[in-house]
Amino acid sequence: MKLNNESLKNKKQWKDRGFELPEFDREQMVKDTRNTPEWIHFGGGNIFRAFPAAVCQDLLNRGIIKTGIIVAEGYDYEIIEKSYKRFDDLSVLVTLKSDGQLVKKVIGSITESLCVDTNNTKDWTRLIDIFQTPGLKMVSFTITEKGYSLVNEKGKYLPDVFNDFLMGPNKAISYIGKLTALCYKRYLKNRLPLTLVSMDNCSHNGTRLKEAVTTFARVWVENDLVEPEFLFYVNNEISYPWSMIDKITPRPAESVIHMLESIGFEDTTAVVTSKNTYVASFVNAEESQYLIIEDTFKNGRLPLDQGGIIYTDKETVNKVEKMKVCTCLNPLHTALAIFGCLLSYEKISDEMKDTELVALVEKLGYVEGLPVVTDPEIINPKDFIDEVVGVRLPNPFMPDTPQRIATDTSQKLGIRFGETMKAYAANPQFHVTDLTFIPLVLAGWCRYLMAVDDNGNAFELSPDPLLTSLTPIMSKISLGKTEGVHNLLLDILSNKEIFGVNLYDIGLGEKVEGIFKELIRDIGAVRSTLRKYLNT
Ligand SMILES: NC(=O)c1ccc[n+]([C@@H]2O[C@H](COP(=O)([O-])OP(=O)(O)OC[C@H]3O[C@@H](n4cnc5c(N)ncnc54)[C@H](O)[C@@H]3O)[C@@H](O)[C@H]2O)c1
Numbered sequence: 294m295k296l297n298n299e300s301l302k303n304k305k306q307w308k309d310r311g312f313e314l315p316e317f318d319r320e321q322m323v324k325d326t327r328n329t330p331e332w333i334h335f336g337g338g339n340i341f342r343a344f345p346a347a348v349c350q351d352l353l354n355r356g357i358i359k360t361g362i363i364v365a366e367g368y369d370y371e372i373i374e375k376s377y378k379r380f381d382d383l384s385v386l387v388t389l390k391s392d393g394q395l396v397k398k399v400i401g402s403i404t405e406s407l408c409v410d411t412n413n414t415k416d417w418t419r420l421i422d423i424f425q426t427p428g429l430k431m432v433s434f435t436i437t438e439k440g441y442s443l444v445n446e447k448g449k450y451l452p453d454v455f456n457d458f459l460m461g462p463n464k465a466i467s468y469i470g471k472l473t474a475l476c477y478k479r480y481l482k483n484r485l486p487l488t489l490v491s492m493d494n495c496s497h498n499g500t501r502l503k504e505a506v507t508t509f510a511r512v513w514v515e516n517d518l519v520e521p522e523f524l525f526y527v528n529n530e531i532s533y534p535w536s537m538i539d540k541i542t543p544r545p546a547e548s549v550i551h552m553l554e555s556i557g558f559e560d561t562t563a564v565v566t567s568k569n570t571y572v573a574s575f576v577n578a579e580e581s582q583y584l585i586i587e588d589t590f591k592n593g594r595l596p597l598d599q600g601g602i603i604y605t606d607k608e609t610v611n612k613v614e615k616m617k618v619c620t621c622l623n624p625l626h627t628a629l630a631i632f633g634c635l636l637s638y639e640k641i642s643d644e645m646k647d648t649e650l651v652a653l654v655e656k657l658g659y660v661e662g663l664p665v666v667t668d669p670e671i672i673n674p675k676d677f678i679d680e681v682v683g684v685r686l687p688n689p690f691m692p693d694t695p696q697r698i699a700t701d702t703s704q705k706l707g708i709r710f711g712e713t714m715k716a717y718a719a720n721p722q723f724h725v726t727d728l729t730f731i732p733l734v735l736a737g738w739c740r741y742l743m744a745v746d747d748n749g750n751a752f753e754l755s756p757d758p759l760l761t762s763l764t765p766i767m768s769k770i771s772l773g774k775t776e777g778v779h780n781l782l783l784d785i786l787s788n789k790e791i792f793g794v795n796l797y798d799i800g801l802g803e804k805v806e807g808i809f810k811e812l813i814r815d816i817g818a819v820r821s822t823l824r825k826y827l828n829t
């Protein structure tokens with residue numbers, strides 16, 4: 294049984310094997326979306342297919358909306374070929390419930406898949422056409438935190454960005470350059486408003502996106518490449534709501550491949566693209582999901598609230614995001630990623646059987662995080678963290694790995710831990726130097742960067758843009774030798790870009806150094822240091 298339009302005509306074979314199918318007339322829906330697109334999504338990775346695309350399908354099934362989603366990929370074009378076109382833009386969503394139930398759905402809400410590439414005339418022309426459609430309501434994004442950055446780690450514009458600043462919208466090659474060029478096409482055609490919604494895990498994601506797009510518009514105006522009114526347009530006619538998205542979506546997993554193969558599904562090959570995206574015909578994810586979006590839509594709003602997505606004000610999004618990204622979920626994830634790699638784990642749920650690691654996430658969440666969380670009211674923080682620690686992370690059916698979560702850790706520490714450290718430093722009721730478990734994780738990250746596990750064996754670090762500058766420093770340190778640690782760690786621990794704060798300025802630099810020295814004392818020192826600090 295293959296995943297394509299032809300095979301779906303035989304509904305019985307799918308239903309007999311327990312798959313839920315699209316319940317709408319997909320051919321008609323594809324036509325309607327082609328003529329009057331309302332939603333285009335940038336970043337065709339796993340979370341998009343597991344969450345927004347599934348919500349869209351639900352609304353189509355219930356007749357609440359009539360159009361689907363066009364997916365656009367501007368970074369890793371292999372994704373389009375290998376996980377969309379090959380399967381007629383269909384995908385399978387496998388939901389792994391914590392009681393062991395598997396729900397299998399064929400998702401048919403995606404109508405077209407396009408490469409955002411100015412050299413691909415066919416797709417680029419179609420993208421211009423979509424951006425110029427008056428009824429386009431939402432452009433959404435899951436392009437990782439790196440996707441919004443115009444500069445490298447030294448604060449210098451990336452070469453593609455610099456090129457686009459000089460060349461203007463028609464020849465853009467950088468991600469945000471291409472996006473801004475498409476907005477410019479809309480401006481030229483009808484100046485109608487639009488809404489760009491970042492759904493990435495970065496704080497104030499809408500502002501990140503706005504800053505990136507308006508920087509392009511401003512520089513193009515300064516370089517006489519576009520009219521000055523375009524800058525006004527991107528600032529005033531386009532809105533960039535903040536959002537918080539939450540659904541643990543691991544990479545396509547072997548266990549799910551076996552399950553699908555055992556029921557006769559043939560299209561199970563999972564590939565890693567040359568840009569390191571893990572793709573397959575299917576995605577696997579947990580059941581829990583939250584998507585909260587600031588309600589500042591400029592050109593009408595899709596009724597996603599009827600599919601469980603919450604529209605609310607900016608302040609509430611801010612509170613929910615801080616709760617999830619800075620305190621109740623992502624910091625715990627990063628702690629499990631770092632120590633999971635050091636202690637040779639390959640599954641998050643296995644880590645949640647480890648006494649020290651369970652104690653660590655509980656201390657990070659309940660003891661150090663929760664006191665500085667402002668209750669967003671639409672979700673109770675204590676209930677949220679209870680679900681994370683008690684149900685979501687230990688779900689044995691979720692094939693999530695510390696190695697996936699360890700990807701780009703240098704980009705995430707500032708938001709995942711820096712905000713809490715800042716909150717402690719700013720509040721006279723707290724003493725930032727009382728923090729122990731956050732410094733333990735930060736020291737653990739430095740230990741992780743040595744790429745040697747707690748048994749003394751080398752392991753492969755997950756991709757991270759700062760590895761090229763950090764690993765040469767950490768390779769000068771070896772187990773059992775603590776002299777020179779201060780000088781080597783000084784540049785790293787004082788880097789505000791990484792931690793959101795200079796750790797020495799707030800009084801935590803020396804503490805992190807001290808714990809790091811304990812972690813490198815010998816083989817087994819990671820485990821013994823965890824035991825010491827967690828009193829286990
Ligand atoms: N997977 C999850 O559990 C999860 C949950 C909530 C939020 N998110 C957010 O969604 C993002 C994507 O997650 P995913 O599971 O889809 O990952 P994925 O690896 O499956 O897909 C990554 C997507 O980002 C694009 N991308 C990667 N680097 C880029 C760059 N430098 N510039 C532009 N685009 C780039 C890829 O082309 C791809 O479309 C995460 O970084 C996170 O911010 C993920």
Ligand SMILES: O=P(O)(O)OC[C@@H](O)[C@@H](O)[C@H](O)[C@H](O)CO
Nearest residue numbers: 494538539540541542623626698
């Ligand atoms: O997606 P990232 O790379 O920002 O972080 C890895 C995980 O912590 C993250 O994907 C979580 O699974 C997600 O934030 C849960 O909603």
